[in-house]
Ligand SMILES: Cc1ncc(C[n+]2csc(CCOP(=O)(O)OP(=O)(O)O)c2C)c(N)n1
Ligand code: SF4
């Protein structure tokens with residue numbers, strides 16, 4: 109049903125149509141509205157036999173999910189940022205035990221400096237946790253991909269994160285065709301685990317595994333993710349026949365074929381990039397866009413096929429491997445290792461720094477002329493950084509820079525006001 | 529101070545020369561079913577616990593009793609620790625009930641998740657037990673445990689208290705008693721062993737949550753242990769049972785002395801046996817045959833240094849713990865009456 113609705117509310121409604129049986133809730137901005145919405149629906153009796161637990165921490169949330177999923181209940185939770193780090197031990201545990209939990213990540217920066225705004229540091233911190241990670245570009249996809257996520261999780265026996273940009277999507281009111289129960293029921297079969305905790309057939313779960321079998325267990329997690337590479341497009345196609353919408357899939361090309369320059373990115377910035385690139389094409393640039401929708405498993409082959417004719421790739425991402433550079437860029441380089449073309453890594457939008465059409469255009473104009481340094485920090489205030497480095501030169505003691513940078517910016521603002 | 533209800537059996541005798549209460553001396557209801565063919569043996573033989581492991585003994589009685597009380601409809605969540613490691617050396621498992629190990633500090637929450645799933649799926653006939661060592665329960669698992677308590681999740685949580693992190697090689701936990709030697713509270717310097725004013729009572733913390741049932745028990749009295757498990761299973765909601773389980777390896781006691789050490793702990797006042805319902809103390813087990821704290825300490829090498837003349841203040845501090853327990857829980861009611 110078409111609604112003008114907040115992203116979080118759309119996700120809550122979509123999750124409710126998946127007939128979850130246990131939901132663990134813990135507040136952290138910007139995912140909180142999702143679990144609030146679900147809690148309200150459960151209280152009103154709109155989610156069937158669903159248990160909604162207000163837990164004491166994210167570690168508790170994921171641990172409750174582990175217990176309930178292992179007991180055969182379809183299980184959901186959501187988190188962001190510090191919450192992801194706080195539950196991390198249980199995040200690995202859930203995937204290690206093959207429990208098909210679905211978790212929304214309202215993507216948010218990780219502090220300090222504490223910051224509630226959007227980037228991808230949180231889900232990237234869980235990149236190697238063997239969870240499937242699906243990124244969404246808008247709130248229609250956010251709603252739809254949750255429905256696909258339960259199907260996928262239960263098909264491959266791995267947990268799935270649906271990563272949606274905090275605030276930009278979670279708090280945006282847009283038009284969403286919220287999945288309808290009848291359609292969801294056609295797409296998503298009931299959860300029937302292969303093994304569960306049941307007194308009728310007792311099993312031991314979570315036993316210790318030594319060197320003789322550990323590598324094989326890890327390999328199988330990898331293998332299951334490769335299976336997901338096949339399933340994700342099949343599910344997306346089936347979803348499209350039932351719902352009439354293109355949502356999900358491994359990746360999506362927006363005019364990327366046969367273009368000299370291709371921008372690769374994920375999430376909500378795809379929308380902004382689409383209009384910038386349309387302008388650039390009108391101005392004569394040969395430039396296209398490729399959206400990675402399944403970050404884990406990473407569609408290496410599909411990406412390299414899609415970019416076979418590109419002369420240059422610019423990877424734009426909202427995360428940073430400190431001391432190395434772009435994280436998504438590293439994956440793209442790996443996938444395109446057979447192409448000898450320049451691949452630029454651009455890191456932007458950290459901690460919610462606005463990504464505008466203007467600043468993207470400025471960066472991409474340089475990019476198409478091979479003028480980006482490696483890696484390129486998008487919209488970095490270079491003067492502020494220089495001044496802080498200058499200050500630090502005389503102080504040979506350790507300490508944080510966040511406060512003095514804020515003072516510097518506040519001072520510069522005051523000076524600018526004074527000079528007006 | 530409330531005393532044992534009239535209906536409950538007062539144990540009159542120990543078997544001559546031992547610290548063992550014989551089955552024959554007890555009500556039918558309180559007798560252990562060790563030898564019965566109906567015994568579940570939910571924790572099967574062949575596991576890897578050390579000789580004389582109090583935790584293995586305690587867990588076997590707890591889980592069997594819980595299984596009986598639940599008509600075999602029981603699921604267990606287990607924290608990382610000796611009990612987990614010695615029972616599940618893959619691909620073998622000593623457990624004969626559905627059992628899950630997830631992490632060191634989350635067994636209470638995993639139990640809560642199991643209970644929630646069972647409720648959602650209309651299987652409230654299936655009961656849930658979660659269990660772990662003192663470290664997994666009273667240190668790293670404290671947040672999850674308190675969450676289960678305050679939400680009143682339908683979980684019986686059992687803490688096997690052997691007073692240190694045994695599985696990692698005997699390090700200090702919040703249950704390690706004052707002066708005790710562990711690998712991280714060594715016999716060195718002017719204050720050998722564990723610090724004097726540390727630790728916490730988790731049964732009292734559990735009571736402060738007002739949960740339906742809290743009890744302490746010890747492997748020195750398996751009948752009492754079993755009957756407390758059965759009683760706990762009679763309640764719905766969050767329940768906490770702490771079982772005193774000597775660890776010969778960590779305590780430096782003889783494996784053959786496990787029951788004796790446990791008995792001396794209760795009879796010296798070092799480990800009070802109490803029960804509470806909805807935050808109110810409802811019963812204590814009085815000391816029957818008071819023993820000096822020294823008798824308890826002497827059987828354990830972890831306390832050997834407190835007998836050195838220069839450490840007499842440590843011995844005093846341990847005696848004071850026993851005195852405080854006896855006063856606080858009225859463990860010697862007759863003495864109080866006569867004084
Ligand atoms: C998060 C985490 N920290 C530390 C450990 C290491 N560890 C495993 S078992 C254990 C000690 C367990 O002590 P306790 O809970 O008292 O149980 P016991 O072995 O004494 O029965 C420790 C420290 C771990 N597995 N996970
Ligand atoms: S170290 Fe202690 S608790 Fe662990 S198995 Fe041995 S006796 Fe039992």
Ligand SMILES: [Mg+2]
Nearest residue numbers: 661662692694
């Ligand atoms: Mg211990």
